[in-house]
Amino acid sequence: MAILPCFSIFCSLIFFLSMKVSLAADTVIPASFIRDGEKLVSSSQRFELGFFSPGKSKSRYLGIWFRKVPDTVVWVANRDRPISDHNAVLTISNNGKLVLLNQTNGTIWSTNASSEVKNHVAQLRDDGNLVIRDNSSVNTTENYLWQSFDYPTDTLLQDMKMGWDLKNRRERYLSSWRSDDDPSPGKFTNRLDIHVLPKMCTFNGSVKYTCTGEWTGDGFVSALSNTNFLYKQFLVENQDEISYWYEPYNRPSIMTLKLSPSGFVTRQLWNEDSNEWDELFSIPDDYCGKYGYCGANTICGPDQKPMCQCLEGFRLKSQFNQTGPIKCERSHSSECIKGDQFIKLDNIKAPDFIEVSLNQSMNLQQCAAECLKNCTCKAYANSNVTEGSGCLMWFGELLDASRPIRNFTGQSVYLRQPASGPDKSKDSWLPLFSLASVAAATENFSMECKLGEGGFGPVYKGRLLNGEEVAVKRLSSQSGQGLEEFKNEMLLIAKLQHRNLVRILGCCIEQGEKILILEYMPNKSLDVFLFDPTKKRLLGWQARIGIIEGIAQGLLYLHHYSRFRIIHRDLKASNVLLDRDMNPKISDFGLARMFGGDELQGNTKRIVGT
Numbered sequence: 001m002a003i004l005p006c007f008s009i010f011c012s013l014i015f016f017l018s019m020k021v022s023l024a025a026d027t028v029i030p031a032s033f034i035r036d037g038e039k040l041v042s043s044s045q046r047f048e049l050g051f052f053s054p055g056k057s058k059s060r061y062l063g064i065w066f067r068k069v070p071d072t073v074v075w076v077a078n079r080d081r082p083i084s085d086h087n088a089v090l091t092i093s094n095n096g097k098l099v100l101l102n103q104t105n106g107t108i109w110s111t112n113a114s115s116e117v118k119n120h121v122a123q124l125r126d127d128g129n130l131v132i133r134d135n136s137s138v139n140t141t142e143n144y145l146w147q148s149f150d151y152p153t154d155t156l157l158q159d160m161k162m163g164w165d166l167k168n169r170r171e172r173y174l175s176s177w178r179s180d181d182d183p184s185p186g187k188f189t190n191r192l193d194i195h196v197l198p199k200m201c202t203f204n205g206s207v208k209y210t211c212t213g214e215w216t217g218d219g220f221v222s223a224l225s226n227t228n229f230l231y232k233q234f235l236v237e238n239q240d241e242i243s244y245w246y247e248p249y250n251r252p253s254i255m256t257l258k259l260s261p262s263g264f265v266t267r268q269l270w271n272e273d274s275n276e277w278d279e280l281f282s283i284p285d286d287y288c289g290k291y292g293y294c295g296a297n298t299i300c301g302p303d304q305k306p307m308c309q310c311l312e313g314f315r316l317k318s319q320f321n322q323t324g325p326i327k328c329e330r331s332h333s334s335e336c337i338k339g340d341q342f343i344k345l346d347n348i349k350a351p352d353f354i355e356v357s358l359n360q361s362m363n364l365q366q367c368a369a370e371c372l373k374n375c376t377c378k379a380y381a382n383s384n385v386t387e388g389s390g391c392l393m394w395f396g397e398l399l400d401a402s403r404p405i406r407n408f409t410g411q412s413v414y415l416r417q418p419a420s421g422p423d424k425s426k427d428s429w430l431p432l433f434s435l436a437s438v439a440a441a442t443e444n445f446s447m448e449c450k451l452g453e454g455g456f457g458p459v460y461k462g463r464l465l466n467g468e469e470v471a472v473k474r475l476s477s478q479s480g481q482g483l484e485e486f487k488n489e490m491l492l493i494a495k496l497q498h499r500n501l502v503r504i505l506g507c508c509i510e511q512g513e514k515i516l517i518l519e520y521m522p523n524k525s526l527d528v529f530l531f532d533p534t535k536k537r538l539l540g541w542q543a544r545i546g547i548i549e550g551i552a553q554g555l556l557y558l559h560h561y562s563r564f565r566i567i568h569r570d571l572k573a574s575n576v577l578l579d580r581d582m583n584p585k586i587s588d589f590g591l592a593r594m595f596g597g598d599e600l601q602g603n604t605k606r607i608v609g610t
């Protein structure tokens, strides 16, 4: 409210009016009525209950909303019983039911009877919970005879629980509206999936639509966002309940977790300055957020190309394009030979718990040993991520593993690898192209297709049979390296993946040729821009800074974070390629290692030429 200069009578009038509002009741007692146009207001005026029409609808519904945000309804009584006029009333009946009556006292909606009560009232609590309670027990919060918090709605308010009330065998979950104009139950529900370890899943009908990873102690894997400092999340598991709830650190702030009619779960915070909702996160936020999008035995990563890739130890059977689902199969036919090993995948959202076994008293070593014993065990991990204890083993298909894009703490999963050792299994990992297919893609290495000549040989533009554009680098065979060494080296280099490194899609080793198939960069290389007077001007400072940062990130990865340290030794503008969006990608990394030898010494005199 604006601060007005305020004197005597005027002032007391305002005061009187606001007093009247603040004294609006929060309670319905027998023989009292709430009519269309009237409201209940919770004691500290956080919530209101009254009649409303959603969106473009003309129908009337009884609902609860934040007093400050009347457009955001958080609970509706008569969700699928719209009222066509303004004559409905809410009252509490003599047998302790809260009832919504039409003009002729027919029941539109009602709660179940609370038989044992005599002295019952309905109250809109300050947390947004509409409850029926015994009037004599003023202080009880436990013994509500009925509460709106127990029933599906599309909004999880702070302190409101979601999950299972085991005592009353009741599930509390979110249920989407059909549309913004229609609060009747829509297709989507959001539930605490407690089959193995608690995780949060949205269902489209009975089909999983999106799932978080498991509970880590402060949140769910993949739904942890960098706005976590704004609120605390809780999960309790005991004989009475398995419940999730959250609480903003700044308690008076208005925060909700809302399930939209189209299946998005959005955490939003009311911004008092701009008077609008700030979205903290919304899932699914990309293809990888969609349950099992890539198919079985894959890992989905919005940052990786292609987005869907086979998990290590599985071989690509078919792939249609860079963004679609793929088919992966065991890369080794005779499973379970003595000497199988595991590789560790860090910071991922683990596969869903479809066919798993759980033993919370085993440690990681016991878990590995147990998994190794059983041929059908494909992976294992700690079941308690926070403490690093317990054993979870996966059998059957591995579905819905991902590397989410957000900065979050994922978990480590150990994936079974066939015994025949790392070389063989990596063999299938880097696609080998036949010389015929590479020739076809580049029109027999024609001059028309030639993009340029790099330090290690000519580069051609090619188009694969599936239409994908690629760059083909035909390495001059000056190096004395044998084909087998070359292949192994390529397999290592191809494992380096970073958004600022040019990705290696495959190689071709045939008839003495050594050819690399790389992702195609439509904007060519940085030198094309830097050393061309007209193009130069196209590169604004913002773009330049972006490019410099990208190069630095790529180098940092090569030098510091990659599996083995690589020093480029020939970094120059022509080796920095630019994708469609002018993101820089370093090319020819690792080739120095192959062609030059002792790269770890890093005895280079070259300086970055940008």
Ligand SMILES: *[C@@H]1O[C@H](CO)[C@@H](O)[C@H](O)[C@H]1NC(C)=O
Residues within 6 Å of the ligand: 103, 104, 105
């Ligand atoms: C509906 O109930 C109220 C209160 O019990 C009563 O006053 C009113 O006459 C009733 N209306 C009709 C149409 O029965």
Ligand SMILES: *[C@@H]1O[C@H](CO)[C@@H](O)[C@H](O)[C@H]1NC(C)=O
Residues within 6 Å of the ligand: 102, 103, 104, 105, 106, 107, 108
């Ligand atoms: C009120 O509800 C009753 C029972 O549902 C129904 O029979 C009656 O037609 C309704 N009256 C009006 C005016 O809608």
Ligand SMILES: *[C@@H]1O[C@H](CO)[C@@H](O)[C@H](O)[C@H]1NC(C)=O
Residues within 6 Å of the ligand: 112
């Ligand atoms: C309300 O009562 C009906 C009939 O007794 C019962 O089937 C239903 O489960 C009850 N609903 C709740 C939420 O207790």
Ligand SMILES: *[C@@H]1O[C@H](CO)[C@@H](O)[C@H](O)[C@H]1NC(C)=O
Residues within 6 Å of the ligand: 029, 030, 119, 120, 121, 135, 136
């Ligand atoms: C409820 O309790 C309050 C105070 O304890 C009392 O003033 C009020 O009359 C009671 N209302 C009913 C409906 O019993």
Ligand SMILES: *[C@@H]1O[C@H](CO)[C@@H](O)[C@H](O)[C@H]1NC(C)=O
Residues within 6 Å of the ligand: 138, 139
């Ligand atoms: C209700 O709780 C308040 C604060 O917790 C306390 O001061 C008051 O005495 C309680 N009243 C009853 C009737 O128990």
Ligand SMILES: *[C@@H]1O[C@H](CO)[C@@H](O)[C@H](O)[C@H]1NC(C)=O
Residues within 6 Å of the ligand: 187, 204, 205, 209, 262, 263
């Ligand atoms: C939900 O399932 C229905 C089929 O039941 C399907 O037509 C629809 O596309 C699905 N919605 C989403 C968002 O996946």
Ligand SMILES: *[C@@H]1O[C@H](CO)[C@@H](O)[C@H](O)[C@H]1NC(C)=O
Residues within 6 Å of the ligand: 320, 321, 322, 323, 324, 325
């Ligand atoms: C990729 O393939 C999937 C199905 O396999 C299809 O839905 C999608 O539209 C394709 N994307 C492109 C860019 O072709």
Ligand SMILES: *[C@@H]1O[C@H](CO)[C@@H](O)[C@H](O)[C@H]1NC(C)=O
Residues within 6 Å of the ligand: 359, 360, 361, 362, 366
């Ligand atoms: C869990 O593992 C422990 C230790 O290996 C074992 O003693 C126990 O029987 C296992 N429990 C189940 C249910 O398999």
Ligand SMILES: *[C@@H]1O[C@H](CO)[C@@H](O)[C@H](O)[C@H]1NC(C)=O
Residues within 6 Å of the ligand: 357, 373, 374, 375, 376, 377, 395
């Ligand atoms: C391997 O594990 C599966 C799933 O738990 C089980 O059905 C099967 O009996 C186990 N096989 C052996 C040899 O232990």
Ligand SMILES: *[C@@H]1O[C@H](CO)[C@@H](O)[C@H](O)[C@H]1NC(C)=O
Residues within 6 Å of the ligand: 215, 216, 217, 384, 385, 386, 387
């Ligand atoms: C992990 O173990 C610790 C200690 O036993 C326990 O407090 C915590 O709740 C467990 N976390 C989960 C997610 O079960």
Ligand SMILES: *[C@@H]1O[C@H](CO)[C@@H](O)[C@H](O)[C@H]1NC(C)=O
Residues within 6 Å of the ligand: 407, 408
């Ligand atoms: C990710 O978050 C952690 C903890 O909040 C922080 O220490 C780290 O620097 C962040 N990393 C990136 C890449 O943002």
Ligand SMILES: *[C@@H]1O[C@H](CO)[C@@H](O)[C@H](O)[C@H]1NC(C)=O
Residues within 6 Å of the ligand: 439, 443, 444
């Ligand atoms: C490429 O060369 C092969 C054999 O030398 C020939 O059969 C084929 O037609 C050529 N293709 C093109 C596109 O020139």
